[in-house]
Each structure stands twice: as C-alpha cells, then as structure tokens.
Amino acid sequence: MLPKHSRQRSRCTPTRASPGPISGTDVEISISAAADGESPVDLLAAASGLSKTRVKTVMTRGAVWLLRGGTIRRLRRAKAALRQNDQVTMWYSEAIIDTVAPQPEKLIDEGAWSVWFKPAGLLSSGSRYGDHCAINRVVEQSEDRPVFLVHRLDAQTEGLMVLAHSKQSAAALSRAFSERRVRKRYTAEVEGSFSQDPVHVETPIDGQAAETFITLARTSGASSIMECRPVTGRKHQVRIHLAGLGHPLVGDRLYGSTAKPPFRLTAHQLEFPCPTSGEFRTVNLPPRLNQFEADQ
Secondary structure (H helix, E strand, O other), X not given: OOOOOOOOOEEEOOEOOOOOOOOOOEEEEEEEEOOOOOOHHHHHHHHHOOOHHHHHHHHHOOOEEXXXXXXXXXOOOOOOOOOOOOEEEEEEEHHHHOOOOOOOXXXXXXXXXXXXXXXXXXXXXXXXXXXXXXXXXHHHHHHOOOOEEOOOOOOOOXXXXXXXXXXXXXXXXXXXXXXXXXXXXXXXXXXXOOOOXXXXXXXXXXXXXXXXXXXXXXXXXXXXXXXXXXXXXXXOHHHHHHHHOOOOEOOOHHHOOOOOOOXXXXXXXXXXXXXXXXXXXXXXXXXXXXXXXXXX
C-alpha cells in the first residue's frame, strides 16, 4: 500500500506496492476531499506520482470517477472543483490509457439514430479503466452529440451497430431488441467441416433461453464459413452455440479453439423498426468492409 497523502486535508487510499510514479500495472487510487474547492488533478497527481498532464489525459479518457451524494459518474473536467467529502477514484491501466482506438465508419445517419461499422478491436462500451476505445465515446466526440447504446458486439467482433442519439429513439430501439423484433445475421469462420444441414440451436446460456439458426455457407480448407442468425441476444451467444456443436470459431481460445487468435466473426446484416417511423429498415454491410467478401 502507498503511504497516505501527506496533506492532512485529504485522505488517500491508493493501492500499489511502493511510492513513486506508477507504471505498467493496473492501479486504483481513491481520494476524499476534506474541503470545498480542491483540485482532483492536484490530489491525484500527488497521490500517484503521475504528472498533472498525465492525470488530465487519464481524466479525459474516462478513467477517473466522482462519487458525490451517493451518485457516481466519470469526471473528465480537469478544472472541476471538488466539494467536501467528494470521493475521486482513478482506475489506472497504462496499457489501456495508451491504446489507440480503431475508428468506426458511419454508414447511415437519420438524425435520431445512425448505423456504424465497428471494426475489430473497438469496444462497444467502456469500463472503469476508461472509455476512449469504445464506440459510444468515439462517436460522441467525433459527432458532438449524445450516444445511447442499445446493443453490443464483442470487442473482436466486427460489423454493424445501430446507435441512438435521443432518449426516445434509445427507448424505442431497446424495446425492439427486447421484443425480438430485430434480426441480426453474422458470418463466422469455424473449425472443421460442418454438416450441410441447417441447425437450430436452443441450448440455454447462463440459465436463460438462447436460440440461434446456423447454416453452412461454404467450406474453406480445414475450416467452414457459417451464416448465423441469433434470435436472442445472450453474451457470446453465437460463439457458445458454435462451440457447443463442436465447431468453435477459429482462434476463439475462450471456447475451445487451439488456433492462434484473433477469431473472425462479422455482423453483416441488421433489420429493425425505425424508432421514428416504425418502418422496418434493412442494413447490409458494404462488401468493402466485410472481411468474408474479400475471401471470395
């Protein structure tokens, strides 16, 4: 544990092994302000050994949190003044903070909602260690408008995501997903030679109903290219159901593949009711962005 912050007016409970600048590890540092007007940058820099410039970068990238009156939120503004008893926590991961996010591409913009291509490596949402590598934050900053997530893709999965830009659109799209009125189609590369017969998988995931339709698209050497339509939206559903059939994604070591990562999984089609008009929209991933199109 680090020694407590030397200034008596603040209480510091950082977690690391020794004093001096932190480097190359995941660290949590919490400080409670004992007086109004204290600077979170000054307090975190003194507690962590990081420069004030570095602390400002960490704040901008979403790894500093403010607990005030029972409510917790990200604290990004370096010039924010703390109130007495505010608790500021920095979740510092050098590797995460220094990661450069791959950029998404906007495909459709209808004002209240938009559709984007999320590349592999870009997160759907952030964590306590930051959100600068998450599509919602990237789009918020580049478009200068609010973003509401209504569904997610795994970090390594690429493909189509619909984002809402108003609370009303977010509510309508979220309802469509929960009522299973959204159709999603994926292409996946799996290990081995898959059966020619279509498969309807209904194996529960974490005790919840899960349903996926799976069809062979073509063979590709020692692997098979599959078309998958999940009806439900459980975490890792397509990956789990394919692995359960004895055909994990090539490179998906979490679910049994022995091949070198990364795996290949692309969300190439979305069908959903427009949150403003109610009319069904079908969006297909352009061939130039579809890694499986390049194979043919």
